[in-house]
Amino acid sequence: MPETRILTQYRGEKDSHTLAHYKSKGGYEAAKKALSSMTSDQLVDEIKKSGLRGRGGAGFPTGMKWSFIDKKSTKPKYLVCNADEGEPGTFKDRVLLEELPHQMIEGMIIAAKAIDAHHAFIYIRGEYTTSINRVQAAVDEAYAAGLLGKNILGTGYDLEMALYQGAGAYICGEETALINSLEGRRGHPRLKPPFPAVAGLYNSPTVVNNVETFSAVPHIIQNGAEWYAKMGTPKSTGTRLFSVSGPVKKPGVYEITLGTPLMTLINELCGGMRDGKKLRGIIPGGSSVPILTAKECETANMDFESMADHKTMLGSGAVIVLAEDTDIVETTFRLAEFYAHESCGQCTPCREGTHWVAGLLHKIKDGHGTMKDLDLILSLSVNMEGGTTICPLADACVGAVRPTIQKFRSEFESRLVKENKHVA
Amino acid sequence: MSYQFSDVSEKRFQKLQTQFPDKRSLILPTLYLVQTDRGFVDTESMEYIASRIGSPIELSHVYGVASFYTMYNRKPVGKFHIQICENISCYIMGNDEVTNHLCKKFGIKKGETTKDNKFTVTGVQCLGACGYAPMMQINENYYENLTMEEVDKIINSLE
Numbered sequence: 001m002p003e004t005r006i007l008t009q010y011r012g013e014k015d016s017h018t019l020a021h022y023k024s025k026g027g028y029e030a031a032k033k034a035l036s037s038m039t040s041d042q043l044v045d046e047i048k049k050s051g052l053r054g055r056g057g058a059g060f061p062t063g064m065k066w067s068f069i070d071k072k073s074t075k076p077k078y079l080v081c082n083a084d085e086g087e088p089g090t091f092k093d094r095v096l097l098e099e100l101p102h103q104m105i106e107g108m109i110i111a112a113k114a115i116d117a118h119h120a121f122i123y124i125r126g127e128y129t130t131s132i133n134r135v136q137a138a139v140d141e142a143y144a145a146g147l148l149g150k151n152i153l154g155t156g157y158d159l160e161m162a163l164y165q166g167a168g169a170y171i172c173g174e175e176t177a178l179i180n181s182l183e184g185r186r187g188h189p190r191l192k193p194p195f196p197a198v199a200g201l202y203n204s205p206t207v208v209n210n211v212e213t214f215s216a217v218p219h220i221i222q223n224g225a226e227w228y229a230k231m232g233t234p235k236s237t238g239t240r241l242f243s244v245s246g247p248v249k250k251p252g253v254y255e256i257t258l259g260t261p262l263m264t265l266i267n268e269l270c271g272g273m274r275d276g277k278k279l280r281g282i283i284p285g286g287s288s289v290p291i292l293t294a295k296e297c298e299t300a301n302m303d304f305e306s307m308a309d310h311k312t313m314l315g316s317g318a319v320i321v322l323a324e325d326t327d328i329v330e331t332t333f334r335l336a337e338f339y340a341h342e343s344c345g346q347c348t349p350c351r352e353g354t355h356w357v358a359g360l361l362h363k364i365k366d367g368h369g370t371m372k373d374l375d376l377i378l379s380l381s382v383n384m385e386g387g388t389t390i391c392p393l394a395d396a397c398v399g400a401v402r403p404t405i406q407k408f409r410s411e412f413e414s415r416l417v418k419e420n421k422h423v424a
Numbered sequence: 425m426s427y428q429f430s431d432v433s434e435k436r437f438q439k440l441q442t443q444f445p446d447k448r449s450l451i452l453p454t455l456y457l458v459q460t461d462r463g464f465v466d467t468e469s470m471e472y473i474a475s476r477i478g479s480p481i482e483l484s485h486v487y488g489v490a491s492f493y494t495m496y497n498r499k500p501v502g503k504f505h506i507q508i509c510e511n512i513s514c515y516i517m518g519n520d521e522v523t524n525h526l527c528k529k530f531g532i533k534k535g536e537t538t539k540d541n542k543f544t545v546t547g548v549q550c551l552g553a554c555g556y557a558p559m560m561q562i563n564e565n566y567y568e569n570l571t572m573e574e575v576d577k578i579i580n581s582l583e
Contacts, residue, residue: 076445086550086552088511088512088513088549088550089512089513089550090550090552090554091552091553091554091555091556093552094552119445125552126456126493126495127495127551127552127561128552129564129565130566160443162443162444164449164452164453165452165453165456166452166493166495167452167455167456167493167494167495167496168493168495169492169494170549170550181452182449183446183448184446184447184448184449184450184451184452184485184489185448185488185489186488186489186492187492187493202445202446243554243555244555245513245516245517245554245555245557246513246516246517247516247517251554251555251556252555253555283512287511287512287550318554320512320513320516320554321516322516323516330515331512331515331516334510334511334512334515335511335512338511338512338549338550341549342549344492
């Protein structure tokens, strides 16, 4: 099965990041169409009809998100691109940022018109130096070509765009934390409501979308919602970029239509397992989502519905492959430690819970844990999920740890100290 | 004389001031300007940042930000700051070997700097290079799909 390259069609071509290349492939025609002949309501409707859902992790319908902006509000409206890719296992936005930045900028111009925003910000994770340089160069090129700034392409629409470099906090991928960070604050998620559409950046109506979401927008506007919605499944339309990592023959970023079987992605596009290793399990949507066993992988398709049927999620589209020789107790500990490190510390269940889970797993992996410790992790996890915290970071930690213990419990138990070791 | 922006940073600071509706937003990018100039951000430079951004921004605001985010070095690091991902995908693909190899080569522990202040080795969280492990970041550059021979070659080429 080949990839379905819509967003990544020109990936790998020489100078694909430049304006000259992008324009030679019909770039910015969709923006021209949107600015000169479509109303903001028409744009929102078109995106709604396309069925596009957010590509950052939560999968919220994009058109609906845009429609929440109150156009009558007298406050300025802001558009923000979330390029703070940080979910472990995820490296697909990097491709779009480094190789195809103009596609994302064009999507942002269209989105800005749809919500009547005249200021847009791109929040890029601090470590992505190449992305930052490429996007900055692309924004500069767009300004010079009259595609940003005052009176874009003579349509009378104004849009200013600026980059903002994150500084190494995973939590800033959460949109309200990102907004706080963009305001020059610590990256603490905010209580919702109010939602960003009502009171976001600088207390004004704000839309935050992922890089890949914006990058899909020009294609939908240019080719029509129906064309886009024909790809994928009825509830998961279009294509998606999946980041595949772990011991497969060809790890990397692949664009496929939603609904493609997981094992087709692994066996056909990634060439199957490396060095004849046997598959142990796959985390299908970034480190925060429940793991699938090798058997569950056989029936899982890469769409929102199939993932829900398998009690997991598509998340950020990061497919992490674990082989038979992978130490699953160690990988679970590494993830728990990550969440403990990245907890912002506002909410007790997360601040304390993630550290307890990581600490207990550390004890277990080193062979000092007891059955009581293992059960304590499970009981702690109940208090960390389901709305006890402002944002879903604690839930993410639970998603990364509990299903793994439940599905691979014998592995964890085999590392426990023998109960009678300390007796006598 | 105490620290002031370099000419390049001064220019960038002037531009930044035109880009954001609220001057508080300048804290993060300005911390980067200082770090580019000096390699790290200490309390004295934070005071300078607060004074340049101006009221109502105080040292406490700047310090609060600098201490929250991991990419601001509040202490000097080696000339070459080597950061190695320890998260799941990199672990599965053997990234710990890079850490161990470098620590042994330099005779330091993870988190330490060599005596000549040339190399610092730090274990970090996901860098978004999961499909290209083993990997390491040296200052601003990513090095991916590494073997230990390549690691040696890269390190030996750094002056």
